[in-house]
Amino acid sequence: MLEPVRLYRRSNGIYYLEDATTRKQTSLRTKVKSVAQQRLQAHKQAAEQPYLNLTMAKAYLSAKSPEMLTRTWGDLMDDIAIAYKGATRERWGKVIISPPFLLLKALPLINTDSSHFLAVLRHPRAGVSTNVWLRIMHNRALDMGWLLAPVLHKKLWPKIKYKSRRGITLEEHRKIVAAEYDLDYQLYFELLWETGGLKPISLAFIGITSTPDRV
Numbered sequence: 001m002l003e004p005v006r007l008y009r010r011s012n013g014i015y016y017l018e019d020a021t022t023r024k025q026t027s028l029r030t031k032v033k034s035v036a037q038q039r040l041q042a043h044k045q046a047a048e049q050p051y052l053n054l055t056m057a058k059a060y061l062s063a064k065s066p067e068m069l070t071r072t073w074g075d076l077m078d079d080i081a082i083a084y085k086g087a088t089r090e091r092w093g094k095v096i097i098s099p100p101f102l103l104l105k106a107l108p109l110i111n112t113d114s115s116h117f118l119a120v121l122r123h124p125r126a127g128v129s130t131n132v133w134l135r136i137m138h139n140r141a142l143d144m145g146w147l148l149a150p151v152l153h154k155k156l157w158p159k160i161k162y163k164s165r166r167g168i169t170l171e172e173h174r175k176i177v178a179a180e181y182d183l184d185y186q187l188y189f190e191l192l193w194e195t196g197g198l199k200p201i202s203l204a205f206i207g208i209t210s211t212p213d214r215v
Contacts, residue, residue, distance in 0.1 A: 007040055009033075017043060068146070073104040073112070076141055095133050100126045109146050117151050121158055131160050 008018040008025060015036035016025040028039045077096045084092050095101060100123040107116060120126065120134055135157065141147040168176070173193050180186050 007036055068110060072106055072108050100130050109141060112151050114152050128160055128162055131158060
């Protein structure tokens with residue numbers, strides 16, 4: 001079996017670590033072979049330690065809480081659905097079958113790392129609501145003790161950027177009123193316009209987007 005990292009000695013006598021796959025070399029800054037071998041061993045141990053820690057954690061969990069090893073994000077999605085009602089539950093039902101979230105559904109929580117979340121957030125179909133709902137799932141899993149540690153640090157979450165919104169223009173308002181044959185609705189639209197409900201100044205509380213946000 002080919003070693004993923006090996007010692008390499010250049011013509012100047014200095015030892016390097018060489019990645020067997022990428023051929024990238026990192027200087028060990030020594031010409032002494034025994035010292036180079038020690039640093040190679042230290043590098044391997046540093047790389048193996050996270051996996052060793054995870055293996056030990058799984059061993060402890062299998063004795064204390066066996067379900068922790070098999071609980072998936074799909075299980076968490078089902079648990080969240082129970083807490084929601086009405087329109088919110090309907091929206092949640094659409095969220096969990098969207099392409100970005102299907103990437104997580106079968107994944108055990110204990111095996112999740114930042115790359116899995118970033119794949120969801122960077123999916124071509126991901127949008128603002130993907131970021132919001134994933135945060136809700138993440139926080140829920142942490143609060144319930146289903147995650148041993150945060151998957152993404154707060155500073156690594158992409159900022160939530162909502163699409164620009166605006167109120168309708170006077171010309172658009174006149175077209176809406178002209179197209180409405182019901183007098184009551186015409187008066188209602190005029191009332192909204194006169195009270196600022198449909199003016200551009202109403203941006204903070206009533207807006208129109210050209211396209212709906214994606215999941």
